[in-house]
Amino acid sequence: MPAVPSILNADLHCHSIVSDGTLTPEELAQRARANGVELWALTDHDEIGGQQRAAAAAKANGLRYLTGAEVSVTFAGETVHIVGLGFDAEDPRMAQGLADTRDGRGPRAREMAEGLAKVGIHGAYEGALRFVGNPALISRTHFARFLVEAGYCKDTPEVFRKYLTEGKPGYVPHRWANLKDAVTWITQGGGIAVIAHPGRYKFNATEEYALFSEFKAHGGRGVEVVTGSHTPAEYVEYAGMAREFGLAASRGSDFHSPDESHCDLGALPYLPGDLTPVWELLADRIQ
Incomplete structure (x- = not known):
C-alpha cells in the first residue's frame, strides 16, 4: 500500500441502511467517490454486517477503505459513541460484543x-x-x-x-456497552478507537475530561475533530483536546441521508495540519 498523505479528503464516519442510514453501502461508495472522497469508512451503529459490501464497493469505485463501526457506550449517564476504524471485521469477539449491545x-x-x-x-x-x-x-x-x-x-x-429526548413521551433510555469493553473490542481486532463527535455530549468540563482520560487509559487513540455536527469553534476546541491528550485526529461527516444530514460525504474542511491524522496510524490496515 503506498503511503497515505496526511492531508486528504477522508470521510471516516457515515451510515448505511444496515443501521439507520437510507442508502446502501454501494450507493454510499458511489456518492463518496463523486464527492471527491479519497479514503472512506462505513461506520454503522453497533453493526459490521455491511463491511464486506462496503469494502467491495470501495474497491469498485477506486476508493481506499477502512473497516468501521460506531459503538454505543454509556458513560456518566449519557450515551457516547466510539468509532472503531481498521479492525478485523471477522474478529468473533467484536461481532459478539456488538450483538450483545444490539439485543436491547x-x-x-x-x-x-x-x-x-x-x-x-x-x-x-x-x-x-x-x-x-x-x-x-x-x-x-x-x-x-x-x-x-x-x-x-x-x-x-x-x-x-x-x-x-429525555422527559418526552417516546424516550426510553438504553444501557449500552461500557467504555472499556468498546475500546477493547476495537483494539483487540487490530483497530483504533476514536471518540465520535465529542461536541454533541452534554458533559460539563469535569465529565468531559474524565471521558477523555478514561478513554485513553483503556487504549483509545483518536478523537473526531472535524465532523458534521461540530461548529468551527468546536474544530478548534477538539483540536486542542487532541493535542492535550496526545490523540490522533479523525474526520467524518456522520452522513445518514441525502434528505436529513447537515453535511454531505466529503464536504468537511481538512484537519489542522499539525495534528496526526488517524489514518497515518492505520496505514497497514487500509484496503
Whole structure:
C-alpha cells in the first residue's frame, strides 16, 4: 500500500441502511467517490454486517477503505459513541460484543411505541419498522422518520424535540456497552478507537475530561475533530483536546441521508495540519 498523505479528503464516519442510514453501502461508495472522497469508512451503529459490501464497493469505485463501526457506550449517564476504524471485521469477539449491545434495541423500541401510544400516536412500532433495513437495529431515527411521514412533525429534529429526548413521551433510555469493553473490542481486532463527535455530549468540563482520560487509559487513540455536527469553534476546541491528550485526529461527516444530514460525504474542511491524522496510524490496515 503506498503511503497515505496526511492531508486528504477522508470521510471516516457515515451510515448505511444496515443501521439507520437510507442508502446502501454501494450507493454510499458511489456518492463518496463523486464527492471527491479519497479514503472512506462505513461506520454503522453497533453493526459490521455491511463491511464486506462496503469494502467491495470501495474497491469498485477506486476508493481506499477502512473497516468501521460506531459503538454505543454509556458513560456518566449519557450515551457516547466510539468509532472503531481498521479492525478485523471477522474478529468473533467484536461481532459478539456488538450483538450483545444490539439485543436491547427491540424491547426498547416497543417501550417507545407504548409511550407514544399514551399521547395518541398509535402504530409507531410498526410504522418505524417500515424504515428499518436491519430489524435488530431499530432506533429513534426510524421512529422519527415514521412520525414525519405520518404528519406529526415537519422534520426529524422536531420529532426529537417533541417526542424522543429525555422527559418526552417516546424516550426510553438504553444501557449500552461500557467504555472499556468498546475500546477493547476495537483494539483487540487490530483497530483504533476514536471518540465520535465529542461536541454533541452534554458533559460539563469535569465529565468531559474524565471521558477523555478514561478513554485513553483503556487504549483509545483518536478523537473526531472535524465532523458534521461540530461548529468551527468546536474544530478548534477538539483540536486542542487532541493535542492535550496526545490523540490522533479523525474526520467524518456522520452522513445518514441525502434528505436529513447537515453535511454531505466529503464536504468537511481538512484537519489542522499539525495534528496526526488517524489514518497515518492505520496505514497497514487500509484496503
